[in-house]
Amino acid sequence: MTGYLGSYATLGLLLVASVLIFVGAFTANRLLSPADPAEPAGKRATYESGVDPVGGDWAQMQIRYYVYAYLYVLFAVEAVFLFPWAVIFDRPGFGATTVVEMAIFVAVLALGILYAWRKKILDWT
C-alpha cells in the first residue's frame, strides 16, 4: 500500500469484491433455482391475479395537452424571475438598465409564444 499508485489498491480491492459479489449472486441463483420451473395456466398473463386484462395496450394521448403544458412552463419561468424584479426595480441603483435587461429577457421568451402562435398551436380544434 505504498507508492504513487498504492493508494489505488483499496479501489482495486473494491472492484474485485464487487465482481465477486456479482458473479457469486448469479452463480447462487443458478444453483438454487429449480431446473424445470412450473408453467401453470395464466402464469405469463399481464397480471397473475386471475382477472384477464381487458382492452388493448395502445391508448391515444391528446398531444395538445403536452404543448399547453410546455407553454405554461414558459410563463411560469418568466413569472419566477418577474416577481423579485418587480419588488426592487424602482429602488435607487437599479433604474433604466434593469428595465432594459428584463425587457430583453421577456422578449426572448416571447419569441417562443410568437412561434407557437404562428404555428397555430394556440387554436384548440
Add this chain to the structure above:
Amino acid sequence: MTIKFPDIDYAAIAPLLIMFGVAALGVLVEAFVPKRARHLTQLVLALAGLVAALVVLVTQAETRVVTAGGAIAVDGPALFLQGSIIVLAIMAVLLIGERSLEKGGPFVAQAAITVGSEDDRRQAARADGATEVYPLATFAIFGMMLFVSANDLLTMFIALEVLSLPLYLMCALARRRRLVSQEAALKYFMLGAYASAFFLFGVALVYGFTASVQAAPGRMAGGVDFATIHAAATQSPANRALLFGGLAMIAIGLLFKAAAAPFHVWTPDVYQGAPTAVTGFMAACTKVAAFGALLRVLYVAFDGARWDFTPVLGAIAILTMLVGAVLSVTQTDLKRLLAYSSIANAGYLLVGVLAGVREGISSTMFYLVAYGFTVIAAFAVVTLVRDADGEATHLSRWAGLGRRSPVFAGVFTFILLAFAGIPLTSGFISKFAVFGAALDGGQTWLVIAGVITSMVLAFPYLRVVVMMWLSEPGESTPTIAVPGALTAAALVIGVAATLVLGVAPAPLLNLSDTAGQFIR
C-alpha cells in the same frame, strides 16, 4: 442601498451574442417568412451569422479577460476553440443545407406525423424538409461556444444544456429510416439527461468543498467559479472526498459528451440513427466543445488535484482507445465504424489532455481541429453513396466502389488514411503532437497504449480501402450521387484542410501554441 452591476465586456462576448441573436432571428424567420422562401433565408442567415461571428472573433484575438461577473473567460483556448467550432459548424451547416441529393433535403417535414402512415408516405415523397433545424443548430453552436469559455460550473451547466437539447431534437429529424432516428434521439436524450444529472450533483459536492475558501482576499467565500475551486483544492479544510467525488461526477458528465468509454454506449446508435449531416456536426463540433470544457475544468479548476485524477482518467483513456479500436474492427456499418473510430479518437484526445503540460493543451486543440475537418469530410462522402432507399451505409455495399467512381473512392481513401494516421495527413501530425506532449508530461504508459491501439485501428480503415478498390462491383453496388454545391464545398474544405494540416501544419500548430494559455 446601491448595487454594483457586474462589468460586461461586450466586445469580448460579441461572437456569443451574434450566435444567440442569429438563433433567435431564426425562430422569427420560422414564424413569419413564407414557407417557400424559408429554407434559403435560414441557410443564408445561419452562414452569415457564423461568418460574422468568426470575423468579430478574429478582431478579438488578443483579448484576455474574465467578464460578466466572472461567468465567462475569454482567453487563448476559449478564442481558439470558439473559432474552431465556428469553422467546423460552417461546414456542417453546408451539409445540413444540401437539398440536391434528395428531394426536399435530408430532414423530415413534420416529425410529429406517425411513422409509416399515409401522411408519412406523402410527406416522404413530396414535402420539403423542416427548416427548424437551422435555429436548432445555431442554438447548439451558441451553447458550444459558451461551453468552452464558461468560467464557473453553473454557466458551464447551462451551456451544456443549451448545446444538448437542440442536438437531441436534431437527431430525430431524419427523412428516411425515421424509427431508427427517433430511437437514436430518445436514447441520446435519456442518457444525456442522466449525464447532466451527474454533472449537477458533482457541482453540488464541489460547492460543499469550497464553502469556506476565498479565491482572493475580500471576495465572498465559497462558490463554483474556477478560481475558487483552484484555491480550495489546496486550502479547504473540508474532507477531500468531496473534491474527488465532485470531480469524478463532473468528469462523467463531460466524458459522456466526449464519448469516452465506459460512457460511450450511446455513440454508435446515435451516430447511425441521426441524419448524416447532424452526425458530422456532432462528431466534429460537440467533440471540440466537450474537450474544450474538459481542458478548462482540469487545467484551471482542478489542477491542484492533478496527481489524484491522472491515473483514473488515464485508465479511462486507455479503456476508451481499446474499446474504440477493438470494436470498430467488428463493425459492418460505415456510420457505426466511424462512431467507434470517434470513440478511439476521444481516447487519443484524453492522452493530450492528461499530458499536464502546456503542449498538452495546444496539441489537444490542434487534434480537435484536424479531426473535425476530416470527420465532416468523411460524413459528407457517406451522404453521397446512395441507392433508391437513401444512403447505403452497409460496408458490403461499398465493395467495388473504386471501379464505379474512382474520384470519390480516392477521396474517401485519403480520409481513411488520415484517420489511420499515415504521414502527410493531418491525422499523423495530430497524433504525433498529442503523443509528444504526453511524453513530455511523463505519461509514457498512455503513449504506449495509444501507439498499440492506433495499429489495431488502422485495420478497419484499411479493410474498407481494400474493399472499395479490390472487390468487383456487384449488382447492388450503389451509385455515387453528384454532390450539390454545398456538399462539394464542405467536402473540398475538409479534404484540403486534412492535406494542408498534414503537409504544412506549422501555422496552426503555432497558433494553438500561442493560444494555449488559460487565465484564471
